[in-house]
Amino acid sequence: MHIKSLKHKYKSGFSIEVSNLKIDDGCINAFVGKNGSGKSTFIKSLIGIIESDEYSIAPNFRAASVRRETSVLIEGSDCFYPTHTTRQNSKYLSSCRGVKATDNYIEYLADALSFKDKIDSRCSELSTGNKRLASIISLLSSRPKYLFLDEPTLGLDFEALGKLHSLLRELVDCGCTIILTSHDLSFVENVSDSFYFVANGSVSKKSTSFDISSLSDGVLENA
Incomplete structure (x- = not known):
């Protein structure tokens, strides 16, 4: 997946701006950041739920053919x-x-x-x-083929978290690409292959190790 240019600006002045970001296919990619950092807005813009000011992404998640291969869980929504x-x-x-x-x-x-x-x-x-x-x-x-999970661990107990971890790894082994956000740092660290840190509407380049100090103040709210 290659985000060549993605930009969305709210009337309040807050904006998401991402350019030339490559996300690995066939693995679990975690996007981590504080509340209000822009994680959910990033996902909604990426998949076309929010109309973006700039949108150049391969594959194009606005295209019907790609949408049919994509499943999305948004925080606070039931599917x-x-x-x-x-x-x-x-x-x-x-x-x-x-x-x-x-x-x-x-x-x-x-x-x-x-x-x-x-x-x-x-x-x-x-x-x-x-x-x-x-x-x-x-x-x-x-x-x-593409799975977006925005806070999938909400309400899950430790047994369910372990089961979800195993299932997501099985899906990746079958070729699924997963984009994940969660405030459950232990789950994120254990299940993910690559990490991207979100702060003030921007996304850092990929890291293959979890480093909470990469966040703006080193602390996740509600973590």
């Missing part, structure tokens, strides 16, 4: 219809991308996250952590 089950949501969301999600694959994902006994429960009846797992399963059911 399902609450009155449907995880199985039903997985099949529907996959069909929207032109993919037929089989029961076997949906159950494989659920089993990998210790969710199999809840796969046919209405999503509205699930706990906060299980709603997050339901969203992840629904997104993964289409076997995306």
